[in-house]
Amino acid sequence: MPLCDYTTSQLDVLEAESIHIMREVVAEFERPCLLFSGGKDSIVMLRIAEKAFWPAPIPFPLMHVDTGHNFPEVIEFRDRRVAELGARLIVASVQDSIDAGRVVEETGRRASRNRLQTVTLLDAIEEHEFDAVFGGARRDEEKSRAKERVFSFRDEFGQWDPKNQRPELWNLYNPRIRKGEHIRVFPLSNWTELDVWDYIRRENLELPSIYFAHTRKVFERDGMLLADSPYVNRGDDEPVFEATVRFRTVGDMTCTGAVESTARTVDEVIAEIAATRITERGATRADDRFSEAAMEDRKKEGYF
């Protein structure tokens, strides 16, 4: 028997690992849910969930933390995809948190609801008593995420303690928590941005249109192109112009930057990413630009 024939491609290995992680969670937790933003990573995660439990339906609800400032194309896509799957979607609304006085809207030019999402997310986890929450974060995204576990323990305040993480060996994940605590689970930990795109191509996954080049009214801030929208406080010194752009990540309209691009297909996007010299968060996320440890600080508070 020629043993050396049993090779497996990198996407097959990553997919098998992610399926294993999802099945572990469903076998060991009572109330898991999957964070679905309509972004590419959560779209990949959803396909993994379909695969892990087929022919049974996905055995947990999806949840979207909606800032109210999302791209309409993404919300439309989210609702359509959820309907196709017959899945249950919980929308946790930042606007509701503001109305209830749980958080206060930021003011000023750089006002964004990005940071407020953490409170809405943690409140929703508590309200629905979720004990495991799937997130699409990847370790290649950002330096503090490079140290994140696949099963990432959160205390009763939803906090992450990076210096006191549970060792994680082989494929043996520790699911034990007390009531009120939860585990964030990252099935795509070992995927890179390019792996995600290769997988989207292989699986022929549909994405929201904003991932591909389109003409849009934008303005420049801090060397980034932001979409002009009613949610963003644009100054008079920030003139609007039309450009052909696409988005590499999908977040709040107030802090997600566009990149100039002519890539209109998955193949063209892959070619563009393979040649790019800027990380996806570096290119497009104002929220990571506050300081060198911006993501680390938000993660400790309980951010995605």
Added chain:
Amino acid sequence: MDILRFATAGSVDDGKSTLIGRLLYDSKAIFEDQLQAVERTSRARGTEYLDLSLITDGLRAEREQGITIDVAYRYFATPRRKFIIADTPGHIQYTRNMVTGASTADLAIILIDARKGVLEQSRRHAFIASLLRVPHLVLAVNKMDLVGYSQERFEEIREEFTAFASKLNVTDLTFIPISALHGDNVVSRSENMPWYQGSSLLHHLENVHIASDRNLVDVRFPVQYVIRPQKATDPRFHDYRGYAGQVAGGVLKPGDEVLHLPSGLTTRITAIDTYDGPVQEAFPPMSVTLRLEDDIDISRGDMICRPHNQPTVTQELDAMVCWMSESVKLTPRAKFAIKHTTRTARVLVRDVQYRLDINTLHREESVKTLALNEIGRVTFRVTQPLFVDEYARNRATGGFILIDEASNATVGAGMIVDAR
């Protein structure tokens, strides 16, 4: 393209961070914005050259203290392979991190400072790599520029380390003289060391043969989850019952006769299902769903194997244990939860046979407890039978973790030595 997972061991002083920074930089896995951040920090610290070690700094405390606290995972790819680096700190207090990083590694790189030679910590790293059965070991003799690219010095270190390694279970050991700072023999062969005939480090990483490291002989399928679509809209699936799991060993095919543990009943595989359709064979690390001919009561934690090749069914474990807790010690009579494959049970510590001095490999038989970062041989009694193999034969069915039931923390990692 396949994936190579490798662990790097060494301290900042050995140039480990510089080496990883160099691999990422030269393989173009470092992006402009990351590089600019490194340039800014290098300048702020008064470093004249681009300090590539800053690339791997993660947490705030690490930057402040100039140390690595935890395992960090890094990614890069060449046209031949995708690489996952488990970047582990080298200090003695971080043995648990190296154990963690090595547990999934196909290869380990141990950094040695050419000026200092083989130190205690180099021996420790090599021992941990062999204990965790990392199949391939690379000894990267770094800072060759500081010893005048001396072949003699390199050979001295090679001889000393080879002598030590002969006491370990190391099957594949490669020595490469490098300078991470200047890039000699990292990505391409160095002109400064014409006497070195081997490949560069990256070339070695791209070409080392890992496909045969997996166990494709002993069929082991730990049942992870039973799939029973209760509200299936498709009438074909009304009576569907599938056993989902990740293949831990061997090759499974439809029609194969298989044996279920703990029942000992035999049946046949009728189909191996995936979302993308049935497959004709399944092998590690595939995640699949098995359908079986007979209606046997099977649940999570059970094992499917071949009738003539079964794991050991036992409630007694004899294992090397690495202890990972600061607050709890392993002592005789202590009880813990154990997670082995997909089965969770409880164990009682019967005896600590010895603690191992991981620098000298001396067995300290009078020591009866294990504290943080200590390694020893321990026997356990388990509340229910586990289906085990020796770790040396199969990492997936020979490894387990121990969980403290009071704090829920993962406190130990075990590798089964003797499966009776």
